[in-house]
Amino acid sequence: MRTTELAGNQVPVIGQGTWHMGEQQSARRREVAALQQGIELGLQLIDTAEMYAEGGAEEVVGEAIQGRREQVFLVSKVYPHNASLRGVPAACERSLRRLGTDHLDLYLLHWRGEYPLADTVEAFERLREQGKIRRWGVSNFDVDDLQELQAPACATNQVLYNPEARGIEFDLLPWQQQQGMPLMAYCPIGQAGRLLRNPALLAVAEKHAASAAQVALAWALRQPGVIVIPKAVDPLHLRQNAEAAALRLDDADLAQLDAAYPPPTRKRALEMV
Numbered sequence: 001m002r003t004t005e006l007a008g009n010q011v012p013v014i015g016q017g018t019w020h021m022g023e024q025q026s027a028r029r030r031e032v033a034a035l036q037q038g039i040e041l042g043l044q045l046i047d048t049a050e051m052y053a054e055g056g057a058e059e060v061v062g063e064a065i066q067g068r069r070e071q072v073f074l075v076s077k078v079y080p081h082n083a084s085l086r087g088v089p090a091a092c093e094r095s096l097r098r099l100g101t102d103h104l105d106l107y108l109l110h111w112r113g114e115y116p117l118a119d120t121v122e123a124f125e126r127l128r129e130q131g132k133i134r135r136w137g138v139s140n141f142d143v144d145d146l147q148e149l150q151a152p153a154c155a156t157n158q159v160l161y162n163p164e165a166r167g168i169e170f171d172l173l174p175w176q177q178q179q180g181m182p183l184m185a186y187c188p189i190g191q192a193g194r195l196l197r198n199p200a201l202l203a204v205a206e207k208h209a210a211s212a213a214q215v216a217l218a219w220a221l222r223q224p225g226v227i228v229i230p231k232a233v234d235p236l237h238l239r240q241n242a243e244a245a246a247l248r249l250d251d252a253d254l255a256q257l258d259a260a261y262p263p264p265t266r267k268r269a270l271e272m273v
Contacts, residue, residue: 001042002245006182007106007135007155011073013221014245015045017231022056034233035064041242047229049077050095058098075106080113088123092132107133111140117149142270143175160271161185163261164195167268177225188228189216200260204253217244
């Protein structure tokens with residue numbers, strides 16, 4: 001598995017997302033098994049949030065990493081409405097309890113809300129000093145948000161990025177690369193399967209004897225400093241995700257995908273889901 005630096009650690013460039021996990025009790029055993037299989041395949045970065053199934057996803061992760069905590073780089077996120085000086089530590093304690101651990105490797109503000117960024121950062125720093133979190137970062141921040149934050153300690157920014165949503169290539173991604181701030185890409189294979197049915201993506205996949213999802217992941221990973229966090233429960237999809245780190249797209253592939261999904265030529269509003 002290829003790695004990159006994140007929050008002072010070498011982490012796999014492909015991790016595991018958990019959005020929509022924990023929503024159905026009947027799926028819990030399968031979701032736990034999937035996360036454990038992913039860890040064994042080298043997908044040792046796991047991303048979750050208190051928002052996902054209102055803590056349900058964190059509980060699934062907690063069960064999956066029991067006895068394996070030291071193998072995992074664990075990321076969770078705090079709701080904006082909990083991002084106050086008092087709200088952040090209380091939310092973190094709830095997340096830690098659900099995850100069955102005494103610390104997070106990375107704790108993110110899920111998106112901007114009503115509380116001043118300075119208060120959220122102060123709360124994060126207190127947690128870091130207490131050893132409850134190793135590092136902190138943000139999610140769904142645009143360039144102006146990051147510039148307002150003015151925090152060299154911010155370890156990452158997690159945003160939507162895939163061939164259908166590549167507006168960040170105009171300014172946000174280059175800015176983060178210039179600052180040496182890794183970018184975590186959520187929904188890297190799109191939503192609802194539309195992206196994976198695109199003829200250009202399928203043609204490139206056929207050329208490489210790969211899946212469309214693998215091509216989408218390799219496309220995002222062509223950019224330095226990008227980490228992708230696809231969600232998968234199916235064992236085959238997990239193996240394919242892990243193998244996508246070895247797929248290299250050539251200039252002809254990228255030109256074909258650019259024709260289907262043109263790169264941005266102007267500033268676009270930050271896309272979020």
